[in-house]
Amino acid sequence: MASPSGGESGSGAVPVCINEILTDDELRSILSKLDTEKDRELFGFVCKRWLHLQSSERRKLAVRAGTHMLIKLATRFFRVSELDLSQSVSRSFYPGVTDKDLYVIASNFRGLKVLHLQNCKGISDVGMIELGGGLSSLQSLDVSYCRKVTDRGLEAVAKGCHDLRRLQLAGCRLITDLALQSLSENCQRLEELGLQGCTSITDFGITQLVKCCKKIKLLDISKCSNVGDEGVSNVAKSCSLNLKTLKLLDCYEVKDESIISLATYCKNLETLVISGCKDISDEAMKSLASACGSSLRKLRMDWCLSISDCALSCILTQCRSLEALDIGCCEGVTDAAFNGLESGGVELGLKVLKVSNCHGITVTGIRVLLDKCRSLEYLDVRSCPRITKAVCDEAGLQFPERCKVNFDGSLSESNVYAI
Incomplete structure (x- = not known):
């Protein structure tokens, strides 16, 4: 005292x-x-x-609680703005949060801005309607892999949560174009939208979405097999000033027209994933490299089977801000792609390079790359028969001190190196 x-x-x-x-x-x-x-x-x-x-x-709360405990938590932590009730994938067999719990959340956490509900299999449209009616301040909602959620529930959220900025719907296969139309009409501040694996989405829905949602910075339509050039081109035109990240993994209908539209309108694009888009040509990628050379930071184009040396050479020499590049399984790429680096005074800022299953690349090409890329932190050369540890040691290759080289898959890949 x-x-x-x-x-x-x-x-x-x-x-x-x-x-x-x-x-x-x-x-x-x-x-x-x-x-x-x-x-x-x-x-x-x-x-x-x-x-x-x-x-x-307390502003953030991550819990696993039933209805009665949620009421007690709301009384004690009455200023919480972020609530995480997600389940891990290993527990996804358990329904977790139910519609009754969402009623409690909507009634007692009125100031909530961020709500995470990934893998909560017990949620249906009934609970989503409660959220739309009670959480008018909600800005971010993640209901990824809540497989019972349909257009009806999402429409209620869109109509009640006009300030929604971020929405994750990965794996919600019952969502269709109608939901995107409702988002366009009611949530015009939307900046991030994840639709990975929403296979009922089509070009029409994407086009309706961007009629009014022009502030989108991140759009993930990976594995949306019914989305093609029409939808992507309309995204490029409508969101040209804001679009920074576009993910099109395994969108087989995406071809050159999409890439040329991005090159024409989206000069600020930073991350592009076109893995598995097998019909994209060298000419389209060269136009993108020329247009977005100063902005592009991450490019994933593994399994783009039509890409060859001329496109990769253009990307390496013109995209000076590029930090991560994945060209795995691009069978047309050889050491010749790196020849352009030798003549010029190009210094690459690459930190992550993945060339797995590129049989045409040898230690000769890697040597040229290492000479121009001293900040490399991760190199994936798995299944490259002419780039083994023994061959690299024999050739006297000097990797940067911080660089981890994945020769055979024994090195676990951290999320840090994901693109």
Whole structure:
């Protein structure tokens, strides 16, 4: 205890409780300076007042709780803005959150802005309608692999949550073009949309979406096999000023027209995934490299079987901001793709390069690349018969000190190196 004068307590000193001296704002200031989650939890053990303050400052909550516990959590953590109730894939057989739980969330977490519900198989349109009716401030919703969700539930969310900026619907195969039309009409601030594996989506739905949703920065329509050049071209035209990331993995109907539209309209494109788009030609990729050379940072084009040396050479010499490149299984690529690097004073900023299953690339090409790419952190040469560890050692290749080389798959690939 301290004396009122601030000196050491003596026999005549009057004990003063710290709670009588410090205001709530001062206690919040102390709480904000605690670095670890453990220390912040210990703060709440001091007394009921400190526990209440600690609870009121909590903004993010990740829990696995039933209906009654959710009500208690809402009472204690009444200022939470982000709630994560997602299930791991290993527990996806368990329904997890139910429609009844979503009713509790919509009724008690009114200020919620971010809600994660991945792999919650028990959710249906009934619960989604509750969210749309109660969470008007919601800005981010992830219901990936909630397979019971249909257009009806998503339409209710779109109509009730006009401030929605981020929506993840990966694996929701019952979603159709009607849902995208509703998003276009009601959620015009939408910036990120994930539709991976929504196989009922077509060019019509994508076109309807971007009629009003022109602020989209990230669009993932991977494995949407009914989306082709018409839909992608309309995205490029409508979202030209904002589009930064476009993922088209295994969109087999995407061809040169899509790439040329991106080159024409999307000068700020940073990430492009066209893996498995087998009909994209060298000429289309050369036009993209020329148009987006200063912006493109990540390019994944594995299994693009029509790509050859001239396109890759153009990408390497013109895309000066490129940090990650995947050309795995591009059978037409050889060492000749790197020849253009020798003559010029090109210094590559590549950190990740994947050339797995490229049988035409040898240590000769890798040597040229290493000479021009000193910041390389990860090189994938799996299933390249002429690039083995023994061959590289014999040739005296010097890899950058921080570079991890994946020769045979024994090196686990971190998410850091994902494109």
